[in-house]
């Protein structure tokens with residue numbers, strides 16, 4: 001296999017991305033069609049209790065293009081006044097987040113071998129215009145525990161960077177049913193979502209999510225006693 005020359009942002013898709021960083025795992029097709037539907041049933045129940053909501057950037061209040069919700073003891077929330085934070089309640093309903101579905105707790109254990117379960121499941125919904133800029137999963141999330149993420153619905157172009165924001169970025173095409181997880185030396189890797197490929201999967205529309213799009217579920221562990229929560 002010849003080496004292709006590397007531009008600043010080389011385009012590499014899953015089958016070519018043989019040199020993912022140590023600690024970064026991409027499991028294409030981890031869930032088959034039935035497995036994907038089953039997870040979506042669980043997520044639909046979570047969203048019925050904790051609907052997707054509009055996040056906003058700290059200070060500017062600029063809206064995030066990705067709509068979000070959460071399950072677990074903590075949820076990730078951001079708005080102009082409060083900035084990025086983890087909190088126990090949904091910002092618009094005021095209710096505690098529903099529990100993380102057991103299917104996802106099992107996934108976490110199976111993949112990572114971690115004894116302590118995740119206590120946050122961020123639910124990201126991407127429509128045709130949504131994207132997520134390069135970032136590290138930092139804040140109060142535990143650096144000892146990995147991050148596990150499940151893709152459902154339309155394909156996404158996932159960006160895998162390095163430990164510095166300036167490091168070259170490679171593009172990884174994520175399909176419905178793929179799982180990505182990263183920990184150890186890759187725990188603080190820069191990553192993001194450049195965009196989705198609208199209409200590339202019928203999973204969400206088949207399951208009654210009228211607008212199609214992509215759902216991503218991100219499991220993390222937050223190291224903070226729950227009695228300190230807002």
Ligand SMILES: O=C(O)CCC(=O)C(=O)O
Pocket residue numbers: 122124132137149156158191192193216218
């Ligand atoms: O949507 C994805 O695949 C990644 C989501 C992500 O990085 C995050 O929520 O922190």
Ligand SMILES: [Mn+2]
Pocket residue numbers: 135136137191
């Ligand atoms: Mn992330």
